[in-house]
Amino acid sequence: MFHLAKGRMEGTDLWKIVHRMPKGSLLHAHMDAMFDIDFLVEQALATSGIHISASNPLLTSKDLEEEPVSFRFSAKPKTESKGKPSLWEEGYEAASLVDIKVAAAAFPQGGEDGFRNWLRSRCVISPEHSFYHHHGVDAIWAIFQRAFPVIDSILFYEPIFRACLRRLFVQLAADGVRYVEFRIGFGLGFRREGHEESEPDHLFACQVFQEEVERFQATEEGRNFYGARIIYSILRRFKDDQIVDFMKKCIQAKQAFPDVICGIDFVGQEDQGRPLVDLVPVLFWFRKRCVEEGVEIPFFFHAGECLGDGDATDQNLFDAILLGTRRIGHGFSLYKHPLLTDLVKEKKILVECCPISNEILRLTSSIKAHPLPALLARGVAVSLCNDDPAILGHGKNGLTHDFWQSLQGLENLGLEGLAMMVENSIRWSCYEDQSAAEWKADIHDGILGEGVKAVRLQEWYADFEAFCQWIVTEYGDTADD
Ligand SMILES: [Zn+2]
Known part of the structure; x- marks a missing residue:
């Protein structure tokens, strides 16, 4: 409700x-x-040195929704992330750090704007999720805890x-x-x-x-x-x-x-x-x-x-x-x-x-x-x-x-x-x-x-x-x- x-x-x-x-x-x-969450996403993109990593490349919509992703500061120069396969490609090296701006620009569904929407969706329970009451408590907690x-x-x-x-x-x-x-x-x-x-x-x-x-x-x-x-x-x-x-x-x-x-x-x-x-x-x-x-x-x-x-x-x-x-x-x-x-x-x-x-x-x-x-x-x-x-x-x-x-x-x-x-x-x-x-x-x-x-x-x-x-x-x- x-x-x-x-x-x-x-x-x-x-x-x-x-x-x-x-x-x-x-x-x-x-x-x-x-x-x-919008403020948090903004901070991640605006703070220098923030990198993203995942244990596997994120290729399907299920990967994008469920695969664990992580952010952290790294002093690596941004240029190191350029030209390498990003998280959204087959050749992404597992757990490697990619500069967040580089990864966002390469996001397959609409570049940086699409990336912001995707990242936001990984941090909130959407109205759609909350409407499916019949799926029960465990199912929503699984989303919540991710x-x-x-x-x-x-x-x-x-x-x-x-x-x-x-x-x-x-x-x-x-x-x-x-x-x-x-x-x-x-x-x-x-x-x-x-x-x-x-x-x-x-x-x-x-x-x-x-x-x-x-x-x-x-x-x-x-x-x-x-x-x-x-x-x-x-x-x-x-x-x-x-x-x-x-x-x-x-x-x-x-x-x-x-x-x-x-x-x-x-x-x-x-x-x-x-x-x-x-x-x-x-x-x-x-x-x-x-x-x-x-x-x-x-x-x-x-x-x-x-x-x-x-x-x-x-x-x-x-x-x-x-x-x-x-x-x-x-x-x-x-x-x-x-x-x-x-x-x-x-x-x-x-x-x-x-x-x-x-x-x-x-x-x-x-x-x-x-x-x-x-x-x-x-x-x-x-x-x-x-x-x-x-x-x-x-x-x-x-x-x-x-x-x-x-x-x-x-x-x-x-x-x-x-x-x-x-x-x-x-x-x-x-x-x-x-x-x-x-x-x-x-x-x-x-x-x-x-x-x-x-x-x-x-x-x-x-x-x-x-x-x-x-x-x-x-x-x-x-x-x-
Ligand atoms: Zn509590």
Whole structure:
């Protein structure tokens, strides 16, 4: 439904209202799936030294759609790529680097313009893909997961990463978001400007991230932006030794950049990856190691992002709660579990709900069939999030689409309901490192507390009051009844 409704919703008065709403924190968003794809493609073509490679020549339409391709910086002069068979020809030497401009010019379907369209198509889920609901969840995830390595290979190069972050922060702030927790892992490696080799750890990537957050906060547009942190994310299909290796890198990054790393999670298709119960030994190892190293890196697990009832993904909800997760990513199947619903409330765990993502990834056909109202009616704390806006085809950054759709689609949810979820997003933000007890006390105290959270809740109340006043001034005359 979303792709069909998107254009229409963006042209409404309600869009203008929701866009202007102060939206608190964005708590569930995968950073590499957030950058406007046209901008990313532009950066790849405009940054000197970017090369493309593939493990086989791309000859058929199936190759063009599915063969893995990768981008990276190389100091090779452009002339080296000229005159050699490009990726689109039989004689292409497997895995050899071709200058992106040379490859684009030789693209068989329309040269550079055609190349841009093709590359874009490799980084997004098209409306056509999302319409085939009957193909099911695994089929769309296969397309979805092919996009990440392509995007990451372009994105994780210092000058491009900086340019993308600058644009992203501006867009988020313009949409009324004042704080973000990104899920990101830097798994493929991060390259410094002018360097061919990737960094051995995440320290430089964290440094660049921190510099860009601070740079944005020093601008006029960013002066009200509280900041951004990273929930370190590891692919859930990895084996124990790979996971432990990434966990060590995560702890090292946390020690060097304590303000950047705020938590840990596992990502990738939950149905196809390892369930949490299988990860318990490494998670216990991680927790012990964090205590030894004196760092606080809490769990923020994806769980129950599935249609299954009683399968391993559905059961992840039990383990996420038992392991002490502070929030649950998606929790799509939570509404089917009365006991877990009560536990989530009792333990003050927030559900990060991503309605449009659930639609595109074929868990629900529209907001009308989404479990969000079932959770709200039971008093579960929920905040609305956008998950992977660029890949899913939002075409904009921010929370307006997800807010708009929930407001318009659910009769029991009004502006005050949206406001409550924004308030939740602030209460459940990990603005600073806290022990489990401090975290819980702060959530309990809310606006009456004495810490950072209470101050930010007070600021949000003032912003929301001004926003309501604006609606009355702007639309009071035109409203009927
Ligand atoms: Zn997610």
